[in-house]
Amino acid sequence: MNLKNLSLNTKFTLSIILIIFAFCVLFSFLIYYHLKQKVIEDAHEKTRIIITQMDALGKYVKEELRPAIFKLLHETGKKDEFIVEGMSTTHVRLNVMRRFNNKIGNYIYKRVSLQPINPEHQANSLDMRLIDYFQNNSNSESWSGIVKIEGQEFLIIAKPIIAEKECLICHGKVKDAPKALLKMFPRNRDFTWKEGEIMGVESVSLPIASTLGEIKGIAISTFLFGLISLIFLFVGLQGAFWSFVIKPLKRLSLLFRGIVNGTEPLNQTIEVKTKDEIGELIFSFNQMSKYLFEAQEATKKYAETLQTIFEGITDPLALVNPDCTVEMTNHAYRKWILEGRAAVFNEKCDPEKIDPDKFCPVHFLKKVIDTKKPFSEYWEGEDQKHYFIHLYPIFNEKGDVIKVVHYVKDITEKRKIEEQMRITEKLAAIGQLSAGLAHEINNPLGGIRLCFNNLIATEMDEETKKRHIEVINQGLMKIQEIIKQLLDFSKQSELIVSLVSVNTLVENVLKLTDYLISKKGIKVVKKLSPDIPKIMIDSNKIEQVFLNIVLNAIQAMDGKEGTLTIQTYLKDDFCCISFTDTGPGIPENILPKIFDPFFTTKPVGQGTGLGLSVSKSIVEQHNGRITVETSRNGTTFIVELPLK
Known part of the structure; x- marks a missing residue:
């Protein structure tokens, strides 16, 4: 479909439809983007609070609860005992988080390691990538982002687990570990952790796929509602545009077409019914038609005058084509053609096949076509008369010679x-x-x-x-x-x-x-x-x-x-x-x-x-x-x- 061939009304309709559609898409996208960012910010803040709470809980167990239990066990002569429910920070955090989820929502808390005491806390591929991240970015205290797990999107915030001196009692050599802990989680090899190394990763995950789906639904609903509303608005605008613009312009267009085809006279006036821009356009058309009619009449007179002058020039003058055919001649040129003068063109020719031994005006024409420059020459023809010949080239838009003005003067007496x-x-x-x-x-x-x-x-x-x-x-x-x-x-x-x-x-x-x-x-x-x-x-x-x-x-x-x-x-x-x-x-x-x-x-x-x-x-x-x-x-x- 060529847009240039469409009517103004069709172009306007298509343009408005395109603008409405683009506006609705853009507006819906902005709503979706804004809500998505808001959801992500809220989820990030909640997970940050949770992991901060878990971190605080772990510090409490590590710094107060566990030392107190160790002291109590030593005082009672049970130093080889290990009470997981009060001494393991991981156990305490996981159980607290499980109870938290029963009340609040779908938060997933994980505390994993590459070499865990409890095999259930073994790091998976995602956890290993997080551990690698913290190992390569030792200055980073946390990481957050959206990750797809089994086709669902999760917002994850993670922190590294760094080995401390107290941690190495249980996560160090076998001989230093409490015997009760070894009975619960048997092992026959020492852990190689050193103080300050990253032992694992602690993370809180929140599924956001359902929330993003709701946002998409809101964006689609907004798009459809906005599109329908704007379509109703467009219909109203289209009706007004047709009444105030298209209808008067069609009237003008039909009149223009009639003038071009010759079915309507040029000197006519259209009634101006309004004083708006369309009324001004119709008024300008009336003025233009009047001026064009006067110019047309003046042009006719000028053409007649020029024709009279052209015919009245006593020296032969003609407009010649590249094949030597004369397109326009004055009376003197036509007279010379009838007399068979050698200095005028009186038959078709091919400038590329001229006789080199027969010097004639065709040579001059070929020179003008080849050089694209005016040419003047004093020449004695075969009729023993002397002529002054001048040829002037006329070019097309490509710069090629398409016609030549031929002027001849008999200078024999001169x-x-x-x-x-x-x-x-x-x-x-x-x-x-x-x-x-x-x-x-x-x-x-x-x-x-x-x-x-x-x-x-x-x-x-x-x-x-x-x-x-x-x-x-x-x-x-x-x-x-x-x-x-x-x-x-x-x-x-x-x-x-x-x-x-x-x-x-x-x-x-x-x-x-x-x-x-x-x-x-x-x-x-x-x-x-x-x-x-x-x-x-x-x-x-x-x-x-x-x-x-x-x-x-x-x-x-x-x-x-x-x-x-x-x-x-x-x-x-x-x-x-x-x-x-x-x-x-x-x-x-x-x-x-x-x-x-x-x-x-x-x-x-x-x-x-x-x-x-x-x-x-x-x-x-x-x-x-x-x-x-x-x-x-x-x-x-x-x-x-x-x-x-």
Whole structure:
């Protein structure tokens, strides 16, 4: 039986019955325990008094009566006589106790020994255990407790019998014992008792089984009487509880069930007939039903509003299951499904059986399910369009991904605009480099011209001609290399990634800017880590990022001999490239705008305002990030590119 499925009335009834039963049992047990303890205390006190009386009687016989009889026997010449009725403490005690029992009750008095004169006083197994107890506990003067004998319980109080000098006359050697005693109890061996040893045990027993039985009867009668009385009380309470609590609650329960099943309206009011707790509960229900009805209506309106907003979002948005089935879509997503766009899910799939050679949104979905983290990616589909894809996981209570929010944006036109911006910025950078490039070309051209003039106008041997021709060839190769590097930098290209050394890209940019750097008197400090691995990037575009940052640093330090520090290092899963100048820093009011397109502080004709914006776009296209730190002592741009 599941207690959770029982009604409140049944639970209350069972609880009260259990409490009543437990109370009656506990109360009866306490009565029984109290009466039992009282009986035991009374019996113990009575047996203690009796054994004390017997002890006093024994002392009287031992100290007064027996010495007087011994004296009388000696005076009359009958010293070998022994009058048991007046000289044996055991005989006197036993007979007195027998007469006592005839008048009072069932007390059992025993005086036994391991080696008694009278064989009737031989110790049994219980007596021997008591003797052992006193021998092992020499400081104990008495023992008391309840013992079962032949199925009946007895309260026993016992004292040890200790050998004294007078006792050894009869309980010692045969030659010292009175002859009359030996005639009554013949023996041919000496007792080995010594003064101070425990000869036996003296005990008084009182049967208490019948008394305990009476106590049990009283406890049972009390239990039954209390149980019946409490049952009558419970019936009365149950009737009152049903009338005042259960009945109104059942009315509320039926109404709740009707509202849940849809057979009863939510906005209804129950009449409040009382001002007690149940009345307050019904009043609270009326208030709650009113608020719930208003909340329900408001929720419907909010849901309609959210549905309108959801449908009105111009970018595709959907809720996708792990098997790629779409559970909820907006109008734009459904339109893309009909158009067969590559960036949306339009059929079932198994993420575990995806085609590794066919890169698609299923790869992104599997990554979100495996990593349990949001995922964003710029991606070019098979339809030659560029998309920004974002997937956000939704978890169950166990932390497993059960659904994924899929957001897609067509960024094809944005990419075209960004590409035009990159080309514009490249041309602006080439304009800034033109003086340096002209210088780099003019130097080898001057050498070539001089060598040609010498070859034409001067007579020289073959060896000299050969050296002149070699100088001309080297100069032409240098001009060719400069022009090739310029063409590679300026050409338009899509994102083409390959394994590239970041340190090599830094060196290439420093070659392009070598003339400007030396002209401005700027010192370059390179801290390029040899541990940097090759990473998958578009070398042309990342080179453009580095060039934009270096040119900005050169312009920031214009008019003074500064230092440009370039450092490469690893941090977590990123390759970091930092460019630090010693310029005046970026003002606080300008710092938030430096990555905005067309924002520039340079004079007209000296900048497009696209450099940092384009650089940020390129780095983010590589799933990296670009940050800036500035102060009055200079500015540091940090480019972070993922190792994977």
